[in-house]
Amino acid sequence: MSRLLQDAVNExxxxxxxxxxxxxxxxxxxxxxxxxxxxxxxESLARxxxxxxxxxxxxxxxxEDICPICADAARDRSTICVVExxxxxxxxxxxxxxxxxxxxxxxxxxxxxxxxxxxxKIDLLIENIARGGVREVILAISTSVEGETTxxxxxxxxxxxxxxxxxxxxxxxxxxxELEYVDELTITHALxxxxxxx
Amino acid sequence: MSRLLQDAVNExxxxxxxxxxxxxxxxxxxxxxxxxxxxxxxESLARxxxxxxxxxxxxxxxxEDICPICADAARDRSTICVVExxxxxxxxxxxxxxxxxxxxxxxxxxxxxxxxxxxxKIDLLIENIARGGVREVILAISTSVEGETTxxxxxxxxxxxxxxxxxxxxxxxxxxxELEYVDELTITHALxxxxxxx
Numbered sequence: 001m002s003r004l005l006q007d008a009v010n011e012x013x014x015x016x017x018x019x020x021x022x023x024x025x026x027x028x029x030x031x032x033x034x035x036x037x038x039x040x041x042x043e044s045l046a047r048x049x050x051x052x053x054x055x056x057x058x059x060x061x062x063x064e065d066i067c068p069i070c071a072d073a074a075r076d077r078s079t080i081c082v083v084e085x086x087x088x089x090x091x092x093x094x095x096x097x098x099x100x101x102x103x104x105x106x107x108x109x110x111x112x113x114x115x116x117x118x119x120x121k122i123d124l125l126i127e128n129i130a131r132g133g134v135r136e137v138i139l140a141i142s143t144s145v146e147g148e149t150t151x152x153x154x155x156x157x158x159x160x161x162x163x164x165x166x167x168x169x170x171x172x173x174x175x176x177x178e179l180e181y182v183d184e185l186t187i188t189h190a191l192x193x194x195x196x197x198x
Numbered sequence: 199m200s201r202l203l204q205d206a207v208n209e210x211x212x213x214x215x216x217x218x219x220x221x222x223x224x225x226x227x228x229x230x231x232x233x234x235x236x237x238x239x240x241e242s243l244a245r246x247x248x249x250x251x252x253x254x255x256x257x258x259x260x261x262e263d264i265c266p267i268c269a270d271a272a273r274d275r276s277t278i279c280v281v282e283x284x285x286x287x288x289x290x291x292x293x294x295x296x297x298x299x300x301x302x303x304x305x306x307x308x309x310x311x312x313x314x315x316x317x318x319k320i321d322l323l324i325e326n327i328a329r330g331g332v333r334e335v336i337l338a339i340s341t342s343v344e345g346e347t348t349x350x351x352x353x354x355x356x357x358x359x360x361x362x363x364x365x366x367x368x369x370x371x372x373x374x375x376e377l378e379y380v381d382e383l384t385i386t387h388a389l390x391x392x393x394x395x396x
Binding site: 001002003004005007008010011012014015016017022024025026027028029030031033035037038039040041042043044045046047048049050051052060061062063067068085086087090093 | 202203205206210212213220224226227228235238239242243244245247249261265266283284285288
């Protein structure tokens, strides 16, 4: 096999979920694309990996020292929504409903994977809150065992700030979800947290 | 969203089968990879797109003017296996059973997609055969309508060489395939081409 093709396939296979067959298909697609378009792609990916930074305030991905959300004077600085990762932040931003700040932990506590609280940006969160002005911290962390561990750890740390309200996003049946296919834990939760219909 | 992240996601989304969600996941994976490893990947892909060539003899992808297979003196030059694309050639090579040469058409005749015989490397195949020394041409082309059209077109062109035997790879039930799930056309073909058990 051509060395150039072999290298391209090997490199593409390093990406998660991309086996050798898919890598070959992607490589063939690159040949069908305009040369300039491929170079634009590879340069953009290289620049992303080299130049991207983490916001010094909230740990969101950022082009600058402070991310656009933290820098936005129109955002409500009294509310911080804590998420595991940047993808979660983007999902919430896409709703256009939340106007507070965020805090990206960068993962969840996982003794199994050797991720301790000190590996996450929890100290930075506490520092930000200690600076004052925060009235509510919304914990939007996944309901996995690791997520719950992280949630309890952060709740414990937040006891130092009795004036700060700590909330967790609502769990329940998603819109469009078929009850038949929803897991028992979610249904139990949704039943326990039922609301009177007005 | 960070412009660098936005660009990376947009560029990755240009690849086939990669939506925005997957593109975001891949971008996040790039951040977890070593910087050097990402640059090696992007450089390899850029070099592949820029430097790859088509073998002047068989149209296979190649780093040089003539591909390693055509350049290999140990290969049997009396047999040419005609395939649609480079991926097919690689699949056959992976069996380590075939020692002849190949010819990569670069697609199939498709009036629907505006692909005429002149868009494929059929003339080059005919030229190679006209030079003499070829005893058998194996057609390993897919059984789609376009594939069959291409097969008949090439068979017609090969009538000019009555001494060259033209064969087609066997169609039948694949090893490990459940008869229950095999399509009717394949079963019909497999029945018609049944062999006496020795």
